[in-house]
Amino acid sequence: SQQGEEDPQALSIQEGENATMNCSYKTSINNLQWYRQNSGRGLVHLILIRSNEREKHSGRLRVTLDTSKKSSSLLITASRAADTASYFCATDANSGNTPLVFGKGTRLSVIA
Amino acid sequence: DAGITQSPRHKVTETGTPVTLRCHQTENHRYMYWYRQDPGHGLRLIHYSYGVKDTDKGEVSDGYSVSRSKTEDFLLTLESATSSQTSVYFCAIKQGTDNSPLHFGNGTRLTVT
Numbered sequence: 001s002q003q004g005e006e007d008p009q010a011l012s013i014q015e016g017e018n019a020t021m022n023c024s025y026k027t028s029i030n031n032l033q034w035y036r037q038n039s040g041r042g043l044v045h046l047i048l049i050r051s052n053e054r055e056k057h058s059g060r061l062r063v064t065l066d067t068s069k070k071s072s073s074l075l076i077t078a079s080r081a082a083d084t085a086s087y088f089c090a091t092d093a094n095s096g097n098t099p100l101v102f103g104k105g106t107r108l109s110v111i112a
Numbered sequence: 113d114a115g116i117t118q119s120p121r122h123k124v125t126e127t128g129t130p131v132t133l134r135c136h137q138t139e140n141h142r143y144m145y146w147y148r149q150d151p152g153h154g155l156r157l158i159h160y161s162y163g164v165k166d167t168d169k170g171e172v173s174d175g176y177s178v179s180r181s182k183t184e185d186f187l188l189t190l191e192s193a194t195s196s197q198t199s200v201y202f203c204a205i206k207q208g209t210d211n212s213p214l215h216f217g218n219g220t221r222l223t224v225t
Contacts, residue, residue: 031211042202042216043155050211088154090214099145099170100214104154 004089004103012109019076021106023089030092032065033100034074037086081112115139118203118217126225131190133220135203143206144186146178148199155202161186193224
């Protein structure tokens with residue numbers, strides 16, 4: 001069963017606007033990761049946030065994690081047409097090298 | 113693409129035939145995974161490997177088998193393909209460290225007619 005669930009399923013914004021995607025999960029985690037997938041390609045890792053972290057930044061990306069609510073958000077600031085892709089959150093269980101479990105993803109369209 | 117290659121990239125096969133998908137890595141990473149991606153389901157884990165000859169089942173392993181006889185290759189076999197196995201299959205690799213990310217191949221699109 002899916003561990004993470006992204007919200008919304010699809011998001012359409014204008015270039016220059018910010019995009020926020022949310023992820024909720026069910027069980028305790030070791031870390032939470034966000035991935036991006038361009039059409040016809042494999043997923044690419046964007047950012048990882050550990051369970052003891054609350055916020056992390058990487059360029060135009062900002063990730064927050066609220067373990068009490070079992071939720072995370074990914075913010076992309078000043079979006080570009082090239083940010084058009086699907087975004088997935090992934091979690092691993094709170095023990096060692098257990099496989100990542102992915103959500104169903106959010107499809108982001110950035111209109112130029 | 114982090115030294116990971118999937119073959120073939122596309123395949124059409126008939127129901128009931130055996131199919132083997134190959135994942136090859138040049139990174140010497142310990143962990144290898146097979147996921148399938150379907151509309152409305154996201155990515156679901158089929159099988160994974162944590163070392164040569166060490167494999168385990170994932171969420172949707174029924175109808176699939178895997179083998180890893182050497183570090184660089186992880187094979188996924190559909191013994192008798194069914195239409196429900198039409199999907200895009202992704203291989204991913206990971207170093208052995210706890211918080212290291214996955215690196216994905218570009219997928220194999222399999223159609224079972």
